Amino acid sequence: MAFSAKRIAVFFVTVATIVSLGACGSASGSSTGQNSSNGVQTINVAxxxxxxxxxxxxxxNYTGYDFELLKKIDEKLPKYQFKYTTLQQDALLTGLQSGKYSLASCSFYGTAERFQTFDYSKKPTGLSDARLIIRSDEAGTINSLADLAKSGKKLAPIPTDDARYTLINQYNEENPNNKIEFEGATEKSATVADVLKSVAAKKYDAAIYPYTSYEAIKDELNLNLKLTDSIGLFPTVFLYHKGDSTSQLRKDVDKVLQxxxxxxxxxxxxxxxxxEDVFxxxxxxxxDSVIYWK
Structure with a gap:
């Protein structure tokens, strides 16, 4: 890439959620697992x-990155048997907190508040590739955060508890003479599609989303938009019911993730x-436990 990169030591507890992803199937048992006759521990995954x-x-049939990753992890850990269920995210987090589920797979980013409630994997389940999404006519002038700052173009608002908000703030702290002007959104009602339509309509000049979020809907929207090169990588994690009952499970899964x-x-x-191979x-x-921006 034509631009330089810097590493920012932002630990998991400072990262926020961008998107909700997940795994699936049918569930049974309790969060701590239940021992079957052959000594295999049942783990409920949501x-x-x-x-x-x-x-x-x-x-x-269920498929996808998260689902296939969980199946591969289960195969590597014969002392566990994963049982899957799917539900809305709010219900998922409630069930995880109560102990109905041991592990939640939704390609989570973290928030300080969330990590007060849940435990989390110390090894990434994957990396999220953040990109600027711009109109095609801006492609020659904007391809990085530095370019965006220098251009003076308007970035779509970002929720204040979002990883993207942290990313821009960290960039601005490191670049006081070339800051990005942007606003914090207090509501999360706007969908990815809504924001991208507002960029295409020139209400804003750029938005930040993971590569996969854009790729999943670009054909449906059919807007005159373009992705820049990667501007930041974020680790994603599994969340766990908080407590000693999941301690060994987390260690075992982290070992397989590595x-x-x-x-x-x-x-x-x-x-x-x-x-793309984000790795x-x-x-x-x-x-690993940091954000890396470019």
């Missing part, structure tokens, strides 16, 4: 379905479901 390419139905990162399994899943993007090797 997720949000209908989120292509993360977890969704195709020909009556193995999958090392042996290329996560890269293959990324290529298959995201259309080969510039700065990906530095993303």
């Amino acid at each position: 997720g949000v379905t209908g989120k292509k390419p993360y977890t969704y139905q195709e020909d009556g 193995e999958f990162r090392d042996d290329g399994t996560l890269s293959k899943l990324s290529e298959k479901w995201y259309g 080969k993007l510039k700065g990906a090797d530095k993303v």
Whole structure:
């Protein structure tokens, strides 16, 4: 890439949710797992379905990045048997907090508030590739956060508890002489489609979303928009019911997640479901418990 990159030590507790993703299936048992006759521990896993390419139905079967990752993890951990269920995110988080589920797979980013309520994986389940989405006529002038700041163009508002808000604030702190002017949104009612339509209509000049969020709806919207190069990578995590009952499970899953990162399994899943290997993007090797922006 033509621009330089910097690493920002922003730990998980400072990162916020951008999108909700998930896993699926049918559920039974309790969050702490139940021992079957052969000593295998049943683990109830919850997720949000209908989120292509993360977890969704195709020909009556569930598929997607998150769902396939969970199946591979389950295969590597014979002492556990994962049982899946899908539901709305609010219900998922309520069930996770109460102990109905042990693990939630929704490609979560974290918030300080969320991590006070739930435990989380210390190894990323994947990386989210943040991009600027601009009108095609801006493609020659904006391809990075520095370009956006220098242009003086208007960035679509971002919720104040969102990872994208943290990303821009961190950039501005590091670049006091070339800041991005933007507003914090107090409401989350605007959908990705709504915001992208407002960019196309020139109400705003740019928006920030994960690559996969744009790719999932670009054909449906058919707007005169274009993606820039990657501007930031964010780790995604599993959430766990908070307590000692999930402590060993988290350690075991983290070990497999590291193995999958090392042996290329996560890269293959990324290529298959995201259309790019996010683990080969510039700065990906530095993303563990930090945000990496460019």
